[in-house]
Amino acid sequence: MFSFIGRSIIQKTVTLFFVSVISFLIIHLAPGEPSQVDPMNPKFTPEMVERFRQEFHLNEPLYTQYLLFYQDLFTGKIVSWKDNQPVLAKIWERFLNSLPLFIVGTLLTWTLSFPVGIRSAIFRGGIYDRSATFFAYLLISIPGFFFAYVLIIFVVTVFHVPVIGMETFGMGAASWPHLFMDRVWHLLLPSVLGATGGIAVLSRYVRSQMLEVEGQDYVRTARAKGLAPDQVHYKHALRNALLPFVTMFGLILPGLIGGSVIIESIFSWPGMGRMAYEAILARDYPIILTVNFLSAVLVLIGTFVSDLLYLMVDPRIRL
C-alpha cells in the first residue's frame, strides 16, 4: 500500500516534469508572439518590444527561459505579460468564480445520470427507457450554444430575470434574499447547460454498464437464490456496474480548470475557462503555461485518487 503510494508519487512527478517541458516547448516553438497580436497598436514600437524581451528574458536560450519560468512559478512571482498582475492571484480569483459553476454542474450530472441510466437498464425497451434514449440523443446532438440561446430567451421572457454574468449589475443596495436569489438565477442556467451534455452521455454510459452487468452469471445466481428484484439490481448488479465510474470520478477534477469555455463565454462568466481562452488569444504565455501546469497537476491527482478508490472498492485489485 505505502509502496504503491510512494511509487505513484515518484511516477507522477516524473510525468509532470515531462509535461512541463513539452508544454513549454509547444508554446514557445509555435509561431506568434505577444507583439504580433496587434501590430497596428502604436504602443508596440520596436524599442518597446525590445524592452519587453529584455524584461521577460525572451532573448535567453530556451532552457534558461524554462528554468526562469518555473522558478518564478514556484516562488509565486510570475506575472502576466498583458497587465503585469501576479498570475497566481488572477487564477485564484477566476477559480473561485468557476467553482460554484463546477460544483453545481457536477452535482447535477452525477446525481441525475445514475438514476436515469439505472432505471433505463432495468426497464430496458420500455417507455421510460425509450424516452430517456430519445432525450439523451437529442441533447447530445443539439449544439450547446444553440441550446443556450433557446434557454436564455425562454428564461428571460417567461421569468423576467437577467441571467448573463455572475450577478446583476448595481444590486448593491438590495436585501440579502434578493442578492441571493439573483446569484441563484445567474448560476442556474450555465450549470444546467454545462450539465446537460454530461447527463446525456453519462446516463447512456451508466445504462450500458448496468445492462452488461445484468447479463452476468452472478446476477442469475442472485436471482436463483430467491432474492427480490430490488436486491438483485441494487445490490448485486449495481455494485459491479459502479466500478468503472470510480475511475471517471477521479477524472472530473481537471474539469475544475478546463471548465467550460463555451458556456462561460456565452454567459460572460468570469471563470477559468474564459481566462485561459483569452490568454491564448493574447499570447499571454505565463497564464497559459500556469493553467496548463495546474491542469496537469489536477489530472495526476485525479488519477491517483481514482487508483486509490479502485483499490478500496474492487477486492480483485491488490498491490
Next chain:
Amino acid sequence: MEEAYAPPHKDTLLLVEDLRVHFRGHDHVARAVDGVSFDVHTGETVCLVGESGCGKTVTALAILGLVPIPPGVIASGKIRLRDTNLLTLTEEGLQDIRGNQISMVFQEPLTALNPVFTIGDQIMEAIQVHEKVSENERRRRCIGLLTDVGIPSPEARLKDYPHQLSGGQRQRVMVAMALACHPALIIADEPTTALDVTVQAQILNLMKSIQHASAMSVLYITHDLGVVSTVADRVYVMYAGLIVEQGTRDQVFQHPRHPYTRGLLASLPSRSKRGKRLYSIPGSVPNPAFKPKGCPFHPRCSAAIAECAVDFPGMCDYGHGHLSRCPPVYSRERQE
C-alpha cells in the same frame, strides 16, 4: 426384460409436462424447448443428457422461472412441484421457491459468484433470504456448510473473495450455497464441465454423499455420458428440445433403443475401442429456429426411413418405464 427401477420414495417431487419455451427473434421463433415431459421422485438422481444447444439449461431455468422474458415465452406446459404449478406462481411466489425448495448450481463456477462480495456474505445471504435467523447462527451454519463441501479452514475462507479460490473450490461454494436452505431438489447444470477430471470426481462424490445424508433429489444436467453412468438413477436423453429416450440407467446404457442414444453411446471412449477411431454422429444439432419436419433427428439418423421426414414420432413404450421416440425401430424390433 430387466427389472424396473423402484425409486427410493414413490412420491413425485417434480413433474414437468409438455414444456415449451420459445425465443422470439427478429423474423423467426427459436423453439429451444419443444414439448419436454419428465418427472423426478423424492431422493433420486435424474440425469438430463444431450448435446450442446439442445435446451437443457433453458429447461432448468424454466423450472425456476428464470427464463428471460422477453425474448423468451413459455408457450405451454406445466411444472408441478408437489402440488403447486410453478408456472402460475407470481414473482414473489417463485422467490419463496428459489433457493429454498429448489436450488441451482450453474455451469460456470468462475463467473457464477459475485466478484465484489465475500463468499461468506454470499452464502449467508442465501440463508437470510428464506430464514430469519440471527447473525451468529447464520455464520455458524455457513461454516458448517463449507465444512460439508470440503473447504479447509472455513472460518478463514469466509472472508475470501471468489477470485481467491480455485475453480473447484468455487464450485464447492456454489454447492454450499445451493444447500444452504435444505432444498428438496437441486438442479445441477453441468456443474463439473469447467473443472478438471479429478476435481470433477470430487464434486460428484460430494453431491452423492450429501444426497445420501438427506432425502434430496438431484436433477443432473450434462452432456457427459461418463458422468451419467456414475450418478444417474434414471436418464432422460434430450435432442433438439425434445425427450427422445427415457429409462433407468441400466435400461438406457444396456439396451438403448433410440438411434440417437445409440450414437451417443457409440461415441463414448472405452477400453474395448482402444486404438480405434472414435465414432461420432454425423451432422450437428439443428438450429432451434429451423428444425426439420418430422423427426428432428432424421437428417443425422442412419436408421431413417421415408416416414421419418414426414411424421412427428410418438413415444414407444418398452415397458418398465423405458420409452423411446422412434416408431420405426420399435416396429422393427417387435417383428424380430
